[in-house]
Amino acid sequence: MADAITFYTNPMSRGRIVRWMLEEVGQPYETVVLDYASGMKSPEYLAINPMGKVPAIRHGMTVVTEGAAICAYLADAFPDAGLAPPHGSAGRGPYYRWMFFAAGPVESAVTGKALGLLAPEDKKQMAGYGSFEETMAALEQAVADTSYICGDRFTAADVYVGSQISWGTMFGIIDKNPAFDAYLERLLERPAAKRAREIDDALAAQRQQDA
Missing domain, CATH: 3.40.30.10 (Glutaredoxin)
Known part of the structure; x- marks a missing residue:
């Protein structure tokens, strides 16, 4: 079992x-x-x-x-x-790279921008994300010319990276652009993504009704 x-x-x-x-x-x-x-x-x-x-x-x-x-x-x-490249395969490097780029620099930069707490220009070298603009440029380049973050195969890294982009653009913290829009369109139409949204949207609505 x-x-x-x-x-x-x-x-x-x-x-x-x-x-x-x-x-x-x-x-x-x-x-x-x-x-x-x-x-x-x-x-x-x-x-x-x-x-x-x-x-x-x-x-x-x-x-x-x-x-x-x-x-x-x-x-x-x-x-x-x-949902992950095999251990020891060439795809494992980009998989880890972009998963944790999103968990580290992207998350920090987006949170910092939302709170007005980004590192000033003269101190950006002390921040793991450098600057918000540099982080977003790297992220855009990563998804611009490929179907998924690790190439032509959807992985768990896309779940995490895609979620960060989706939330950031939804709340206006990350600017929309053609690369992000096309990437999100591929991800958010996945049956599992739709099921997840339906489940959580229903839970949120029920909790609001019960409040």
Whole structure:
């Protein structure tokens, strides 16, 4: 019997990234929806993630937090889904590169811009992302002339990179451009992406109604 997957989330959070990944994996999972005020700060959940944040998963006895780490973990835990290049293959380098570029420089630059906390020009060398403009230029180049972030094959890296671009452009933090638009069109039409949005949109609507 396969180890059970428990998914801790909130429909208005980065948990939506992991929901999409779980739908791509295609394995059964249990969803535990937590509210920000109490559920994520409960002793039970802090034992899972001391940061008191979602998303997180428990797979058997293994706990994984952080969206990019969860995506990478699930891709390796369920290789039959074909969501990661094989270990030792040439594709593994770009896969790690862009997954963690999105989790590091992109996430930091987008958050910094949203909060008005970007590094000033004379201190940008101290920031992992350099400047917001440099980070976005690198990201645009990465998706401009290829079907997916690692070439012609969809991977878990696309789930994470695509989610960052989708959220950033939705809230006007990342400027839309033809490269991002074409990339997102390919990703967001995937059946798993649609299922994930429908599930979380329904959960969000229900929680708003219950509030």
